[in-house]
Amino acid sequence: MTSLQPWWWAALPVLLLPLWWHRQKRQRTAAELLATARFLPSSAPQQRRIWRWTGILLLLARLALLLALIAWLAVTVFPWRGDAVLVAPGLAADWVEREVAAAGMAEATRLQPAGAPLDWLRDNEHEWRADARILVLAPASDMPMPARPPRFGHAVTVRLAPAAPMPRAVHRVVVAAPPERLARWQALFAAFGAAGERYELAAVPDDRTALVVWDQAGQPPAAWRGAHWWRGGPVAGQRVPAAGLQLGYADTAQGRVWTGMPWPPAGAAQAAALHGAWQALAATPVPYPLPAAALAPARSVPVPGGARAAWWPWLLAGLFLLERLLTHARRS
The missing domain is CATH 3.40.50 (Rossmann fold)
Structure with missing residues (x-):
């Protein structure tokens, strides 16, 4: 990983604090001894905690709030993917099988990227382990030549499907x-x-x-x-x-x-x-396609972590508001 953000997951034991707090025996009213209590046999006071529905909901709200806060701080997904083949839609099945066999990746996981394959890989590269190999199979129309050679933190092989014959205009x-x-x-x-x-x-x-x-x-x-x-x-x-x-x-x-x-x-x-x-x-200009290439991993390229969802702060605000409302309902 490229940052210490995943270590926020080590804060998960903090979820035990609401459980401990809710199990504590808290005395609501002061106990006063009656004058006639001296004629009764002495016995140790016993208290039994009775859970109310507001207390259970409050506990769940606090647990959810802490869990969402830890996940928001951690943000990064641990890499779990191994060797993979990114197959663009619309490719001939026999050509795909030949390229996969030639690359020795018959056992690799096959994925279908959404959008341009290299752009999708750049946004999701943090999901792959450091030793993973990636094979990209796409038509030439989806792989225009960029201004600079693409650089990734993993070994990426690019193969382009042969162009279909253009119909006569x-x-x-x-x-x-x-x-x-x-x-x-x-x-x-x-x-x-x-x-x-x-x-x-x-x-x-x-x-x-x-x-x-x-x-x-x-x-x-x-x-x-x-x-x-x-x-x-x-x-x-x-x-x-x-x-x-x-x-x-x-x-x-x-x-x-x-x-x-x-x-x-x-x-x-x-x-x-x-x-x-x-x-x-x-005539409409046709972009020059990226040639087939085997890209060596560039160690100087940082692999970004997962991006925070735009709705995550609203989730935290909603859980905090719910926790405050349940706390007020429990006291009343």
Whole structure:
């Protein structure tokens, strides 16, 4: 352990004090001898303690108050866990069994962490004994690369499940162009689809529209919305470097409007530059996963104890108030 807090459990014998106090024979009224008592044979006075319900409840309240106070001071949980395997939900059973067998931890306890495995382990590491080994099995999506290498007070081995094949992305595209240029736009998005993505062309945008191509004179309808817009006209807004193209974009109420577009691109080079500039700002960044590693125990890392529950002071206050009320009821 990293502190002397667990030694507060050695104060448990203090619970004997209320028992001793309640068993004491206390004289409530002063005894006075009667004048005629001299004619009676002398005998030693005998007293018998009669328990009342208020006395029993008061004893229990005092015992509970002392026990809660000692537990609040002790706070720390003694480590009891041995070797363990932390298995994130959703992993293939055959892959989990292979990794557990390869690590030689077939007899280890298996746990399912709540949330990110390494964050959960850091919050609950105080539950493991110093010589315990920990194997973490998780998908790459749950293990992003941190700014600093993770450090634990125990030997931790991290293994990542192979990533499942990503489904082909489907982009809903609305093309508003004259008939003589519509076929060229359709051929352009068909070429984009050959790169591994799918493009679904529509006539009217909806809430799933990723791109609106406005290749017409005039302004688009005010009700149209789209995540991105390709429009003609001079370059405006934030400049974007693209091979052989002068592009710019600006965020509006209808979506992010791109200007400086070739209508349509004249060749493969312009099409690739246009697609790359668009995807650079439209695609969701994917965090780099933490690589599989065997982390040696860092002795300089303190293993924190258990945290006090937020409701614990209210429990102590309630028990103290109950003890005062029962004490007053017993005296009355």
